[in-house]
Amino acid sequence: MTKPTHMVELRDVYMQFEEKKILDDLSLRVEPQERLVVMGQTGSGKSTILRLILGTLRPNSGSIFFKQFEITRLQRRKLQAVRQHMGMVYQYSALLSSRNVRDNVALPLEELTDKSRAEIDKIVDEKLELVGMKDSKDLLPEELSGGMRKRVALARSLVLEPELILLDEPSAGLDPVIASVIDELIISLSETAKVTSITVTHEMDSAFRIGTRMAMLYQGKIIEEAEPEEFKQSKNPVVAQFLSGSTEGPILEGSLDAITKK
Amino acid sequence: MNTFEETFERIQHGRVPFRAASFFRHTERTGVDSVPLVGLVSFFLGLTMALLTGYQLQRFGTERLIPGLVAIGFTRELGPLLTGIMLAARIGAAFTAELGTMQVSEEVEAIEAMGIGPLRFLVAPRMLALVLLMPCLSTVSNIAAIFASSLICKAYFSIAFPYFLDLVKDSLLIRDIITGILKSFLFGLLISAIACYRGLTVKGGAAGVGTSTTSSVVTAVTAVIGFDTLYNVVYTTFYPT
Numbered sequence: 001m002t003k004p005t006h007m008v009e010l011r012d013v014y015m016q017f018e019e020k021k022i023l024d025d026l027s028l029r030v031e032p033q034e035r036l037v038v039m040g041q042t043g044s045g046k047s048t049i050l051r052l053i054l055g056t057l058r059p060n061s062g063s064i065f066f067k068q069f070e071i072t073r074l075q076r077r078k079l080q081a082v083r084q085h086m087g088m089v090y091q092y093s094a095l096l097s098s099r100n101v102r103d104n105v106a107l108p109l110e111e112l113t114d115k116s117r118a119e120i121d122k123i124v125d126e127k128l129e130l131v132g133m134k135d136s137k138d139l140l141p142e143e144l145s146g147g148m149r150k151r152v153a154l155a156r157s158l159v160l161e162p163e164l165i166l167l168d169e170p171s172a173g174l175d176p177v178i179a180s181v182i183d184e185l186i187i188s189l190s191e192t193a194k195v196t197s198i199t200v201t202h203e204m205d206s207a208f209r210i211g212t213r214m215a216m217l218y219q220g221k222i223i224e225e226a227e228p229e230e231f232k233q234s235k236n237p238v239v240a241q242f243l244s245g246s247t248e249g250p251i252l253e254g255s256l257d258a259i260t261k262k
Numbered sequence: 263m264n265t266f267e268e269t270f271e272r273i274q275h276g277r278v279p280f281r282a283a284s285f286f287r288h289t290e291r292t293g294v295d296s297v298p299l300v301g302l303v304s305f306f307l308g309l310t311m312a313l314l315t316g317y318q319l320q321r322f323g324t325e326r327l328i329p330g331l332v333a334i335g336f337t338r339e340l341g342p343l344l345t346g347i348m349l350a351a352r353i354g355a356a357f358t359a360e361l362g363t364m365q366v367s368e369e370v371e372a373i374e375a376m377g378i379g380p381l382r383f384l385v386a387p388r389m390l391a392l393v394l395l396m397p398c399l400s401t402v403s404n405i406a407a408i409f410a411s412s413l414i415c416k417a418y419f420s421i422a423f424p425y426f427l428d429l430v431k432d433s434l435l436i437r438d439i440i441t442g443i444l445k446s447f448l449f450g451l452l453i454s455a456i457a458c459y460r461g462l463t464v465k466g467g468a469a470g471v472g473t474s475t476t477s478s479v480v481t482a483v484t485a486v487i488g489f490d491t492l493y494n495v496v497y498t499t500f501y502p503t
Contacts, residue, residue, distance in 0.1 A: 054375050056374055077267050077271075080377045080378070080379060082377075083374075083375060083376065083377035084376070084377040086375075088372070088375045090368050090371075090372060094371065094372035096369050096372075097363075097364075097367065097369065107376070108376045108378070110281070111376075111378045111383065112376070112378065114275075156376075160376075
């Protein structure tokens with residue numbers, strides 16, 4: 001089997017939790033510096049894709065590559081080293097609640113590098129400045145709003161200068177202005193620092209603002225993959241219904257069938 | 263295995279396995295903050311034990327056996343056992359609840375996603391702190407109980423402090439002290455391993471944290487008493503006297 005030169009590649013990934021099929025022979029490629037947005041219904045397995053790429057979940061079958069590394073076959077120690085090239089922003093931020101903002105952002109640097117405290121402080125300040133959170137360094141996560149937490153989580157994911165960032169619903173639950181700020185930050189990162197990103201969301205505005213390529217996940221498969229303009233014009237009935245938010249179409253039909261069967 | 267590999271690689275690269283600050287935070291919480299509880303409970307138990315045995319022994323005119331009885335009873339058995347039970351409730355519950363909350367709020371996964379080993383970063387400093395501090399706390403327990411019994415001996419049975427000390431020294435063997443310390447290490451290891459394991463395997467949100475914390479304390483207390491019995495059975499097989 002050839003090793004790919006893409007930033008990320010998922011090959012025929014099959015995943016199920018107990019009896020429920022989540023991903024059904026899903027294949028997906030992400031090229032360097034691309035900003036891929038994966039859209040799909042809630043519970044369709046979008047976040048699972050990110051966890052599979054990180055290697056915190058293992059698929060039932062199929063292969064996942066990050067650059068030349070096959071995540072699905074790496075030993076844990078090697079996987080830990082590879083993860084240092086990725087940054088993940090969780091939907092609910094997942095900041096360490098007992099550490100303040102500064103310590104949260106500094107954690108990967110303190111634990112994984114030999115940098116001095118002065119160097120770490122400089123990087124932390126720089127990243128917090130980038131997300132506009134420099135004044136909140138001494139606050140605990142519980143003292144921050146949802147948007148602020150997400151920005152801190154983004155800063156934390158950037159301190160090790162990752163090549164790939166994975167964002168799980170980065171703008172869900174945020175006001176439109178803060179959502180735009182985060183979106184623009186993701187765009188500027190990919191343009192200035194050449195960071196590749198995979199964003200999982202069902203927020204339309206945010207998705208089309210960030211994405212250089214869009215993918216639609218439905219019933220465990222990528223049913224449509226295209227550039228934003230082309231994606232908007234998709235003839236696929238599922239995509240069309242998802243984008244329009246209409247109650248009529250195959251998406252709800254599936255759910256109604258399931259409900260009726262029960 | 264992965265945690266050992268990670269730790270050795272860090273040592274090879276001249277890095278500490280975990281931050282000293284993190285270790286000392288746990289030793290403070292586990293050890294220093296537990297001293298009043300362990301000391302007080304052992305003090306009361308020492309009083310009671312001296313008083314109850316004293317009245318029985320007095321009937322045979324052998325009150326001078328009280329110091330030895332309390333000293334041996336605590337150094338070999340009750341000191342480590344009581345400390346183990348108290349720490350399982352106080353620290354074991356705290357470790358499980360803390361790690362469990364981190365687990366359900368995705369903090370543990372986030373740590374893993376950064377490329378940091380959660381066992382090395384979260385579990386190792388906690389386990390080491392508890393294992394190393396258990397013998398110290400057992401010693402606190404022994405001293406508190408022996409001191410309490412000396413008060414009873416003086417007040418009720420007319421045994422003066424210097425005589426009391428002589429009686430303690432005569433009856434206590436180095437073997438008793440070593441046995442107590444070995445038990446303490448074992449109990450520290452058991453409690454911390456059970457507490458951390460229960461914490462990191464929490465499922466089911468807030469209710470799950472509650473269930474796991476209860477289960478952690480119950481398992482740890484049972485394990486401590488069970489292993490104590492097993493230890494005593496093995497010990498008395500080799501050293502019957």
